[in-house]
Protein backbone atom coordinates (compact mmCIF):
# COMPACT_ATOMS: atom_id res chain seq x y z
CA UNK A 1 0.00 0.00 0.00
CA UNK A 2 1.62 3.23 -1.09
CA UNK A 3 -1.13 5.81 -1.18
CA UNK A 4 -4.81 6.55 -0.72
CA UNK A 5 -5.64 5.52 -4.29
CA UNK A 6 -4.71 1.94 -3.46
CA UNK A 7 -7.28 2.01 -0.65
CA UNK A 8 -9.89 3.49 -2.99
CA UNK A 9 -9.19 0.69 -5.46
CA UNK A 10 -9.77 -1.90 -2.76
CA UNK A 11 -13.13 -0.25 -2.05
CA UNK A 12 -14.05 -0.35 -5.73
CA UNK A 13 -13.34 -4.10 -5.86
CA UNK A 14 -15.18 -4.78 -2.58
CA UNK A 15 -18.43 -6.70 -3.13
CA UNK A 16 -19.69 -5.70 0.33
CA UNK A 17 -19.22 -1.97 -0.31
CA UNK A 18 -22.89 -1.27 -1.25
CA UNK A 19 -24.07 -2.53 2.17
CA UNK A 20 -22.69 0.61 3.79
CA UNK A 21 -25.52 2.61 2.19
CA UNK A 22 -28.00 0.93 4.55
CA UNK A 23 -26.35 2.63 7.54
CA UNK A 24 -27.03 6.14 8.72
CA UNK A 25 -23.39 7.16 9.19
CA UNK A 26 -22.81 10.88 8.87
CA UNK A 27 -20.48 12.12 6.15
CA UNK A 28 -16.87 12.35 7.27
CA UNK A 29 -17.25 9.99 10.22
CA UNK A 30 -14.83 7.07 10.44
CA UNK A 31 -16.59 4.67 12.75
CA UNK A 32 -14.26 2.05 14.20
CA UNK A 33 -16.35 1.39 17.30
CA UNK A 34 -19.05 -0.96 16.03
CA UNK A 35 -17.72 -3.46 18.56
CA UNK A 36 -19.09 -1.18 21.31
CA UNK A 37 -22.24 0.13 19.63
CA UNK A 38 -23.12 -0.75 16.05
CA UNK A 39 -24.59 2.09 13.94
CA UNK A 40 -28.22 2.40 12.90
CA UNK A 41 -29.69 1.24 9.59
CA UNK A 42 -32.52 3.18 7.99
CA UNK A 43 -34.75 0.07 8.02
CA UNK A 44 -34.49 -0.10 11.81
CA UNK A 45 -36.02 3.35 12.28
CA UNK A 46 -38.85 2.39 9.91
CA UNK A 47 -39.53 -0.87 11.67
CA UNK A 48 -39.60 0.71 15.13
CA UNK A 49 -41.87 3.46 13.81
CA UNK A 50 -44.26 0.84 12.43
CA UNK A 51 -44.25 -0.95 15.75
CA UNK A 52 -45.05 2.27 17.59
CA UNK A 53 -47.68 3.70 15.27
CA UNK A 54 -49.50 0.62 14.03
CA UNK A 55 -48.78 -2.33 16.29
CA UNK A 56 -48.83 -0.50 19.60
CA UNK A 57 -50.89 2.68 19.04
CA UNK A 58 -53.60 1.10 16.88
CA UNK A 59 -53.66 -2.63 17.46
CA UNK A 60 -52.58 -2.63 21.09
CA UNK A 61 -52.69 -5.97 22.86
CA UNK A 62 -53.78 -7.88 19.76
CA UNK A 63 -50.27 -7.35 18.41
CA UNK A 64 -48.90 -10.03 20.72
CA UNK A 65 -50.50 -12.43 18.25
CA UNK A 66 -51.13 -10.47 15.06
CA UNK A 67 -47.72 -8.77 14.85
CA UNK A 68 -45.79 -11.79 16.12
CA UNK A 69 -44.59 -10.05 19.31
CA UNK A 70 -44.94 -13.19 21.35
CA UNK A 71 -42.64 -15.14 19.08
CA UNK A 72 -39.97 -12.45 18.72
CA UNK A 73 -37.48 -14.08 21.11
CA UNK A 74 -37.51 -17.12 18.80
CA UNK A 75 -37.82 -15.46 15.40
CA UNK A 76 -34.96 -13.07 16.17
CA UNK A 77 -33.08 -15.98 17.75
CA UNK A 78 -33.36 -17.96 14.53
CA UNK A 79 -31.73 -15.12 12.59
CA UNK A 80 -28.81 -15.00 15.01
CA UNK A 81 -28.56 -18.80 15.05
CA UNK A 82 -27.58 -18.81 11.39
CA UNK A 83 -24.62 -16.53 12.20
CA UNK A 84 -23.21 -18.67 15.01
CA UNK A 85 -23.61 -22.20 13.71
CA UNK A 86 -26.68 -23.05 15.77
CA UNK A 87 -29.98 -24.70 14.90
CA UNK A 88 -32.84 -22.24 14.33
CA UNK A 89 -34.66 -23.43 17.47
CA UNK A 90 -31.62 -23.35 19.73
CA UNK A 91 -31.19 -19.61 20.24
CA UNK A 92 -33.50 -17.20 22.07
CA UNK A 93 -33.18 -13.43 22.31
CA UNK A 94 -33.96 -12.05 25.73
CA UNK A 95 -32.60 -10.00 28.62
CA UNK A 96 -29.02 -8.70 28.68
CA UNK A 97 -25.79 -10.59 28.12
CA UNK A 98 -25.04 -10.35 31.85
CA UNK A 99 -28.41 -11.80 32.86
CA UNK A 100 -28.21 -14.56 30.27
CA UNK A 101 -24.76 -15.44 31.54
CA UNK A 102 -26.17 -15.80 35.05
CA UNK A 103 -28.81 -18.19 33.75
CA UNK A 104 -26.51 -20.41 31.69
CA UNK A 105 -23.73 -20.48 34.23
CA UNK A 106 -26.21 -21.46 36.94
CA UNK A 107 -27.50 -24.20 34.64
CA UNK A 108 -23.92 -25.30 33.96
CA UNK A 109 -22.89 -25.64 37.60
CA UNK A 110 -26.13 -27.42 38.44
CA UNK A 111 -25.10 -30.11 35.92
CA UNK A 112 -21.94 -30.83 37.97
CA UNK A 113 -23.18 -30.83 41.57
CA UNK A 114 -20.00 -32.37 42.98
CA UNK A 115 -17.63 -29.84 41.48
CA UNK A 116 -16.85 -26.37 42.81
CA UNK A 117 -14.60 -24.57 40.31
CA UNK A 118 -15.47 -22.17 37.49
CA UNK A 119 -12.53 -21.54 35.16
CA UNK A 120 -12.20 -18.22 33.37
CA UNK A 121 -9.61 -15.61 32.41
CA UNK A 122 -8.52 -12.59 34.42
CA UNK A 123 -8.65 -10.63 31.15
CA UNK A 124 -12.30 -11.57 30.53
CA UNK A 125 -14.83 -8.76 30.25
CA UNK A 126 -15.52 -7.63 33.83
CA UNK A 127 -19.27 -8.33 33.86
CA UNK A 128 -18.60 -12.00 33.09
CA UNK A 129 -16.32 -12.29 36.11
CA UNK A 130 -18.66 -10.28 38.34
CA UNK A 131 -21.64 -12.45 37.39
CA UNK A 132 -19.63 -15.59 38.12
CA UNK A 133 -18.58 -14.18 41.52
CA UNK A 134 -22.16 -13.28 42.36
CA UNK A 135 -23.45 -16.69 41.31
CA UNK A 136 -20.72 -18.50 43.26
CA UNK A 137 -21.69 -16.62 46.40
CA UNK A 138 -25.42 -17.04 45.83
CA UNK A 139 -25.12 -20.79 45.19
CA UNK A 140 -23.77 -21.02 48.75
CA UNK A 141 -21.79 -24.20 48.16
CA UNK A 142 -18.28 -22.79 48.15
CA UNK A 143 -17.86 -22.36 44.40
CA UNK A 144 -14.69 -20.54 43.44
CA UNK A 145 -13.33 -18.82 40.35
CA UNK A 146 -10.05 -20.09 38.94
CA UNK A 147 -8.66 -17.34 36.71
CA UNK A 148 -5.92 -17.98 34.20
CA UNK A 149 -3.56 -15.27 32.94
CA UNK A 150 -2.75 -16.69 29.53
CA UNK A 151 -4.19 -19.23 27.12
CA UNK A 152 -1.22 -21.51 27.81
CA UNK A 153 -2.50 -22.03 31.36
CA UNK A 154 -5.87 -23.25 30.17
CA UNK A 155 -5.06 -26.93 29.76
CA UNK A 156 -3.59 -27.13 33.27
CA UNK A 157 -6.52 -25.28 34.81
CA UNK A 158 -9.22 -27.66 33.56
CA UNK A 159 -9.17 -30.58 35.96
CA UNK A 160 -11.60 -32.89 37.73
CA UNK A 161 -12.74 -30.13 40.15
CA UNK A 162 -14.05 -27.94 37.35
CA UNK A 163 -17.79 -27.60 36.90
CA UNK A 164 -17.76 -24.99 34.14
CA UNK A 165 -15.32 -23.32 31.79
CA UNK A 166 -16.55 -19.84 30.94
CA UNK A 167 -14.64 -17.97 28.25
CA UNK A 168 -15.19 -15.09 25.89
CA UNK A 169 -14.40 -16.41 22.41
CA UNK A 170 -12.83 -13.13 21.21
CA UNK A 171 -11.16 -11.13 23.98
CA UNK A 172 -12.82 -7.72 24.26
CA UNK A 173 -9.56 -5.89 24.74
CA UNK A 174 -6.96 -7.64 22.58
CA UNK A 175 -9.16 -9.41 20.05
CA UNK A 176 -7.41 -12.73 20.73
CA UNK A 177 -9.54 -15.71 19.63
CA UNK A 178 -9.82 -18.97 21.49
CA UNK A 179 -9.88 -22.23 19.57
CA UNK A 180 -13.52 -23.05 20.26
CA UNK A 181 -13.57 -26.74 19.22
CA UNK A 182 -10.30 -27.50 20.99
CA UNK A 183 -11.16 -25.79 24.29
CA UNK A 184 -14.65 -27.26 24.28
CA UNK A 185 -13.22 -30.74 23.79
CA UNK A 186 -10.77 -30.25 26.68
CA UNK A 187 -13.59 -29.10 28.96
CA UNK A 188 -15.71 -32.10 28.03
CA UNK A 189 -12.83 -34.55 28.47
CA UNK A 190 -12.42 -33.22 32.01
CA UNK A 191 -16.15 -33.64 32.63
CA UNK A 192 -16.83 -29.88 32.69
CA UNK A 193 -19.51 -27.84 30.98
CA UNK A 194 -18.49 -25.24 28.37
CA UNK A 195 -19.97 -21.74 28.28
CA UNK A 196 -18.95 -19.33 25.50
CA UNK A 197 -19.51 -15.58 25.44
CA UNK A 198 -19.84 -14.48 21.81
CA UNK A 199 -20.13 -10.72 22.43
CA UNK A 200 -17.25 -9.98 20.03
CA UNK A 201 -17.83 -12.96 17.74
CA UNK A 202 -21.44 -12.86 16.51
CA UNK A 203 -21.40 -10.95 13.23
CA UNK A 204 -17.62 -10.55 13.42
CA UNK A 205 -16.31 -13.94 12.31
CA UNK A 206 -17.61 -17.44 11.52
CA UNK A 207 -18.64 -19.40 14.62
CA UNK A 208 -19.79 -23.02 14.70
CA UNK A 209 -21.38 -23.70 18.08
CA UNK A 210 -22.94 -27.00 17.03
CA UNK A 211 -19.77 -28.16 15.28
CA UNK A 212 -17.73 -27.41 18.41
CA UNK A 213 -20.34 -29.20 20.55
CA UNK A 214 -20.61 -26.18 22.88
CA UNK A 215 -23.03 -26.56 25.78
CA UNK A 216 -24.10 -22.95 26.28
CA UNK A 217 -23.40 -19.60 24.66
CA UNK A 218 -24.53 -16.05 25.12
CA UNK A 219 -23.87 -12.88 23.18
CA UNK A 220 -24.65 -9.30 22.58
CA UNK A 221 -27.21 -7.63 20.26
CA UNK A 222 -25.79 -4.12 20.09
CA UNK A 223 -22.20 -4.68 18.91
CA UNK A 224 -21.60 -6.30 15.49
CA UNK A 225 -25.32 -7.12 15.22
CA UNK A 226 -26.25 -3.41 15.25
CA UNK A 227 -29.42 -3.87 17.31
CA UNK A 228 -29.20 -0.46 19.03
CA UNK A 229 -28.19 0.73 22.50
CA UNK A 230 -29.05 -1.88 25.12
CA UNK A 231 -30.44 -4.29 22.49
CA UNK A 232 -31.50 -7.61 23.99
CA UNK A 233 -28.91 -10.36 24.08
CA UNK A 234 -29.02 -13.96 22.90
CA UNK A 235 -28.70 -17.30 24.59
CA UNK A 236 -27.84 -20.66 23.02
CA UNK A 237 -28.44 -24.01 24.68
CA UNK A 238 -27.33 -27.22 22.98
CA UNK A 239 -30.45 -29.14 21.89
CA UNK A 240 -29.30 -32.21 23.84
CA UNK A 241 -29.61 -30.16 27.08
CA UNK A 242 -32.76 -28.10 26.55
CA UNK A 243 -35.31 -30.48 28.03
CA UNK A 244 -33.35 -31.22 31.20
CA UNK A 245 -31.21 -28.35 32.45
CA UNK A 246 -32.79 -25.83 34.75
CA UNK A 247 -32.02 -22.17 35.21
CA UNK A 248 -32.95 -20.22 38.33
CA UNK A 249 -34.77 -17.20 36.83
CA UNK A 250 -37.89 -19.26 36.30
CA UNK A 251 -40.28 -16.56 35.16
CA UNK A 252 -43.56 -17.14 33.40
CA UNK A 253 -42.14 -16.82 29.88
CA UNK A 254 -40.03 -19.89 30.62
CA UNK A 255 -43.11 -21.86 31.65
CA UNK A 256 -44.35 -24.73 29.50
CA UNK A 257 -47.65 -22.87 29.01
CA UNK A 258 -47.46 -19.30 30.35
CA UNK A 259 -51.10 -18.47 29.69
CA UNK A 260 -52.48 -21.38 31.66
CA UNK A 261 -51.52 -19.21 34.65
CA UNK A 262 -50.68 -22.20 36.85
CA UNK A 263 -49.60 -21.52 40.44
CA UNK A 264 -46.40 -23.50 40.17
CA UNK A 265 -43.58 -23.51 37.65
CA UNK A 266 -43.25 -26.19 35.05
CA UNK A 267 -40.39 -25.47 32.68
CA UNK A 268 -40.73 -25.46 28.90
CA UNK A 269 -38.77 -28.29 27.32
CA UNK A 270 -37.31 -26.04 24.62
CA UNK A 271 -35.04 -23.00 24.50
CA UNK A 272 -38.05 -21.12 25.94
CA UNK A 273 -36.97 -22.36 29.32
CA UNK A 274 -34.26 -19.70 29.20
CA UNK A 275 -36.75 -16.85 28.88
CA UNK A 276 -37.82 -15.09 32.04
CA UNK A 277 -40.34 -12.27 31.71
CA UNK A 278 -42.12 -10.22 29.05
CA UNK A 279 -39.68 -9.45 26.24
CA UNK A 280 -38.72 -5.82 25.37
CA UNK A 281 -40.72 -5.61 22.15
CA UNK A 282 -39.46 -2.24 20.89
CA UNK A 283 -35.86 -3.33 21.29
CA UNK A 284 -36.58 -6.71 19.76
CA UNK A 285 -38.15 -5.28 16.62
CA UNK A 286 -35.15 -2.96 16.22
CA UNK A 287 -32.77 -5.92 16.43
CA UNK A 288 -35.03 -7.97 14.18
CA UNK A 289 -34.86 -5.35 11.42
CA UNK A 290 -31.13 -4.81 11.94
CA UNK A 291 -30.47 -8.50 11.28
CA UNK A 292 -32.04 -8.60 7.81
CA UNK A 293 -28.84 -7.33 6.21
CA UNK A 294 -27.14 -10.65 7.02
CA UNK A 295 -29.28 -12.36 4.36
CA UNK A 296 -27.19 -10.53 1.78
CA UNK A 297 -23.76 -11.64 2.95
CA UNK A 298 -22.03 -14.79 4.20
CA UNK A 299 -19.83 -14.95 7.29
CA UNK A 300 -16.99 -16.11 5.01
CA UNK A 301 -17.23 -12.90 2.99
CA UNK A 302 -17.34 -10.91 6.22
CA UNK A 303 -14.26 -12.66 7.54
CA UNK A 304 -12.34 -12.20 4.32
CA UNK A 305 -12.91 -8.44 4.33
CA UNK A 306 -12.35 -8.17 8.08
CA UNK A 307 -8.93 -9.80 7.75
CA UNK A 308 -7.98 -7.43 4.91
CA UNK A 309 -9.12 -4.35 6.85
CA UNK A 310 -7.23 -5.38 9.99
CA UNK A 311 -4.06 -6.29 8.11
CA UNK A 312 -4.10 -3.01 6.23
CA UNK A 313 -4.53 -1.10 9.49
CA UNK A 314 -1.62 -2.88 11.18
CA UNK A 315 0.62 -2.41 8.14
CA UNK A 316 -0.16 1.30 7.86
CA UNK A 317 0.19 2.04 11.59
CA UNK A 318 3.50 0.22 11.75
CA UNK A 319 4.93 1.86 8.64
CA UNK A 320 3.56 5.39 9.18
CA UNK A 321 3.38 5.89 12.92
CA UNK A 322 6.76 4.40 13.91
CA UNK A 323 8.84 5.94 16.70
CA UNK A 324 5.84 7.11 18.71
CA UNK A 325 5.67 4.30 21.25
CA UNK A 326 2.73 2.34 19.81
CA UNK A 327 2.92 -1.43 20.15
CA UNK A 328 0.55 -3.99 18.70
CA UNK A 329 -1.52 -5.48 21.54
CA UNK A 330 -3.52 -7.88 19.35
CA UNK A 331 -2.19 -11.17 18.01
CA UNK A 332 -0.20 -10.63 14.82
CA UNK A 333 -1.36 -14.01 13.53
CA UNK A 334 -4.60 -13.36 11.66
CA UNK A 335 -6.04 -16.75 12.58
CA UNK A 336 -5.85 -15.82 16.27
CA UNK A 337 -7.42 -12.35 15.93
CA UNK A 338 -11.07 -11.28 15.80
CA UNK A 339 -12.33 -8.24 13.88
CA UNK A 340 -10.49 -5.63 15.92
CA UNK A 341 -6.96 -4.34 16.34
CA UNK A 342 -5.48 -2.82 19.47
CA UNK A 343 -2.36 -0.84 20.05
CA UNK A 344 -0.94 -0.09 23.48
CA UNK A 345 0.41 3.37 24.27
CA UNK A 346 1.12 5.04 27.63
CA UNK A 347 -1.04 8.01 26.57
CA UNK A 348 -3.79 5.99 24.91
CA UNK A 349 -6.60 7.97 26.54
CA UNK A 350 -5.79 11.50 25.24
CA UNK A 351 -4.69 10.07 21.88
CA UNK A 352 -8.10 8.44 21.43
CA UNK A 353 -9.83 11.66 22.51
CA UNK A 354 -7.87 13.57 19.87
CA UNK A 355 -8.86 10.99 17.23
CA UNK A 356 -12.52 11.21 18.22
CA UNK A 357 -12.37 15.01 17.97
CA UNK A 358 -11.28 14.51 14.35
CA UNK A 359 -14.18 12.13 13.65
CA UNK A 360 -12.20 8.89 13.95
CA UNK A 361 -14.14 6.95 16.58
CA UNK A 362 -12.48 4.01 18.29
CA UNK A 363 -12.27 3.48 21.98
CA UNK A 364 -9.94 3.51 24.91
CA UNK A 365 -9.78 0.50 27.18
CA UNK A 366 -8.04 0.92 30.51
CA UNK A 367 -5.22 1.08 31.24
CA UNK A 368 -3.41 1.78 27.97
CA UNK A 369 -5.26 0.38 24.96
CA UNK A 370 -6.41 2.08 21.77
CA UNK A 371 -9.04 -0.24 20.34
CA UNK A 372 -10.26 -0.16 16.76
CA UNK A 373 -13.12 -2.33 15.54
CA UNK A 374 -13.47 -3.16 11.84
CA UNK A 375 -17.04 -4.05 10.96
CA UNK A 376 -16.97 -5.15 7.30
CA UNK A 377 -20.61 -4.18 6.67
CA UNK A 378 -19.74 -0.50 6.64
CA UNK A 379 -16.02 0.17 7.17
CA UNK A 380 -14.17 1.09 3.98
CA UNK A 381 -10.52 0.59 3.09
CA UNK A 382 -10.26 4.36 2.60
CA UNK A 383 -11.52 4.78 6.19
CA UNK A 384 -8.62 2.66 7.37
CA UNK A 385 -6.19 4.74 5.36
CA UNK A 386 -7.63 8.04 6.60
CA UNK A 387 -7.79 6.87 10.23
CA UNK A 388 -4.08 6.09 10.18
CA UNK A 389 -3.27 9.46 8.58
CA UNK A 390 -5.14 11.21 11.41
CA UNK A 391 -3.34 9.10 13.98
CA UNK A 392 0.04 9.88 12.40
CA UNK A 393 -0.71 13.59 12.39
CA UNK A 394 -1.92 13.60 16.00
CA UNK A 395 1.29 11.85 17.08
CA UNK A 396 3.65 13.91 14.88
CA UNK A 397 2.21 17.24 16.06
CA UNK A 398 1.56 16.04 19.62
CA UNK A 399 -1.96 17.39 19.27
CA UNK A 400 -3.10 14.90 21.92
CA UNK A 401 -1.25 16.85 24.63
CA UNK A 402 -3.97 19.55 24.62
CA UNK A 403 -5.71 19.91 27.95
CA UNK A 404 -9.18 19.22 26.51
CA UNK A 405 -8.21 15.64 25.60
CA UNK A 406 -7.46 14.72 29.22
CA UNK A 407 -11.05 14.97 30.50
CA UNK A 408 -12.77 11.61 31.16
CA UNK A 409 -16.52 11.10 30.78
CA UNK A 410 -18.53 8.51 32.71
CA UNK A 411 -18.43 6.08 29.77
CA UNK A 412 -15.10 5.54 28.07
Ligand SMILES: *Cc1c(COP(=O)(O)O)cnc(C)c1O
Pocket residue numbers: 096097098099125127128168172197199200220233
Ligand atom coordinates in the same frame (compact mmCIF):
# COMPACT_ATOMS: atom_id res chain seq x y z
C1 LIG B 1 -20.14 -6.16 25.73
C2 LIG B 1 -19.96 -7.38 26.55
C3 LIG B 1 -20.91 -7.75 27.50
C4 LIG B 1 -22.07 -6.84 27.75
O1 LIG B 1 -22.91 -7.25 28.73
P1 LIG B 1 -24.25 -6.42 29.02
O2 LIG B 1 -24.99 -7.23 29.95
O3 LIG B 1 -24.90 -6.16 27.69
O4 LIG B 1 -23.81 -5.09 29.59
C5 LIG B 1 -20.71 -8.94 28.18
N1 LIG B 1 -19.64 -9.72 27.94
C6 LIG B 1 -18.69 -9.36 27.04
C7 LIG B 1 -17.53 -10.24 26.81
C8 LIG B 1 -18.82 -8.18 26.34
O5 LIG B 1 -17.88 -7.82 25.46
